[in-house]
Amino acid sequence: MRKIFLIPVFLILAFRPPHTSINFTVQQLAPHVWAAIQNDKGGHAICNAGIVDLGDKTLVFDAFINPDAAKELKQIAEQLTGHPVAFVVNSHYHDDHIRGNQAFMPGATIISTEWTKTEMQKAEPEEQAWARKNIAGSLQKAKKQLNTATGKEKEEALMWAGYYEAISQSLPQLKTFLPSLTFKDSLWIHGSPTEVLLIECSGHTLSDAVMILPHEGIAFMGDLLFVQRHPYLGDGDPDSWKKNLDKFYNDKTLKIFVPGHGPVAGKESLQTIITYINDLQHLATDAVKKGEPDSVFAKTTVPPKYKDWWYGRFYPANLGFMYEKAKTKQ
Numbered sequence: 463m464r465k466i467f468l469i470p471v472f473l474i475l476a477f478r479p480p481h482t483s484i485n486f487t488v489q490q491l492a493p494h495v496w497a498a499i500q501n502d503k504g505g506h507a508i509c510n511a512g513i514v515d516l517g518d519k520t521l522v523f524d525a526f527i528n529p530d531a532a533k534e535l536k537q538i539a540e541q542l543t544g545h546p547v548a549f550v551v552n553s554h555y556h557d558d559h560i561r562g563n564q565a566f567m568p569g570a571t572i573i574s575t576e577w578t579k580t581e582m583q584k585a586e587p588e589e590q591a592w593a594r595k596n597i598a599g600s601l602q603k604a605k606k607q608l609n610t611a612t613g614k615e616k617e618e619a620l621m622w623a624g625y626y627e628a629i630s631q632s633l634p635q636l637k638t639f640l641p642s643l644t645f646k647d648s649l650w651i652h653g654s655p656t657e658v659l660l661i662e663c664s665g666h667t668l669s670d671a672v673m674i675l676p677h678e679g680i681a682f683m684g685d686l687l688f689v690q691r692h693p694y695l696g697d698g699d700p701d702s703w704k705k706n707l708d709k710f711y712n713d714k715t716l717k718i719f720v721p722g723h724g725p726v727a728g729k730e731s732l733q734t735i736i737t738y739i740n741d742l743q744h745l746a747t748d749a750v751k752k753g754e755p756d757s758v759f760a761k762t763t764v765p766p767k768y769k770d771w772w773y774g775r776f777y778p779a780n781l782g783f784m785y786e787k788a789k790t791k792q
C-alpha cells in the first residue's frame with residue numbers, strides 16, 4: 463500500500479512567508495499581534511499599522527493614507543485572524559493615519575481620542591481642499607526629483623512620489639469617516655486571547671493615542687516614535703513628548719516598540735527621539751540667546767548623527783518650530 467504523507471495545515475501556516483506587497487510587509491510580533499510596516503518603495507500605505515486578534519473580532523491600529531492600501535490591510539488582517547475588522551484606532555489626526563478609514567466602513571467602529579476627532583473634523587476639509595488644488599503640482603515635482611536624484615536621495619524620492627501619488631489617486635473617491643467612539647485618558651478593549659490599552663499622550667500632536675498590549679509587552683507608538691527618520695515636531699508639544707517617551711522607556715514590561723514610521727525597534731529607540739528633541743532645543747536656545755535670526759538658524763545643517771535619517775525635509779521646519787518655542791521661553 464502506498465503511504466500518503468499529509469502535511470498538517472498548521473505547519474503550512476507556520477512556514478508561510480509573511481505577506482508583503484508594494485504597500486506594506488506584515489511582521490508577526492506575538493501569537494495574536496502583527497505589525498504592518500510601510501514599504502518605502504513607492505507604495506501607498508505611508509504609515510505603519512497594527513493588527514490584533516481579539517478572539518471574535520479584529521482590531522486595526524492606524525488606517526494608512528490611501529483607502530486602496532487600507533483595503534489590502536483589511537483583507538490581510540481578516541485572513542490572519544479569521545475575524546472581521548470591528549475596531550479601527552486612529553492614533554492621531556494626520557492624514558497618513560486616518561484616510562484609510564473608509565475601507566473599513568461599514569462594519570467597523572472607528573476610535574480615537576476626543577481631541578483627535580475634533581481636530582480631524584477641522585483639519586480634513588482644509589487639507590483635502592489644499593490637496594485638490596496642489597496635489598498635481600506636488601506629484602509632478604516629486605516625479606521630477608525621482609528622475610534626477612541618485613543613490614540614497616533617489617530611494618527617498620521614490621517614497622515621496624508614492625506619498626503624493628497615494629493622495630492624488632484617492633482624492634476623487636475620498637470620504638472622511640470620523641471616529642464614532644472617543645475617549646479621554648485611556649480605554650481598555652478586552653478580547654478573549656488578549657486585550658489592549660489605549661493611552662492618550664501629548665507629544666507629536668496635542669493628543670496622540672498609544673496602544674499597549676500588556677501581556678505581550680508591545681507598544682504601538684503612532685508618531686510619538688519615528689525610527690531612523692526625523693520626527694515631525696511642528697504640531698506638538700516637545701516637552702510633553704519627552705516626558706511621555708521617558709514614561710514608556712521606564713516601563714519594564716514593554717519590550718517591543720512599533721513606530722508610526724520606520725522599522726520595529728527596541729527601547730533604545732525612545733531615547734534616540736528624546737536626544738533628538740533635546741539637541742534641537744539646545745540649538746534653538748543658543749541661537750535665540752545669540753540673537754541669530756530665525757531665517758539663518760533654519761538653514762543650520764543636519765548634525766552628522768542624523769545625516770543618514772530619512773525625512774530630512776522636516777529638519778528646517780523642526781528648527782523653525784523649536785526657535786519659536788525657545789523665544790517664548792526667553
Ligand SMILES: [Zn+2]
Nearest residue numbers: 554556666685
Ligand atoms: Zn503624524
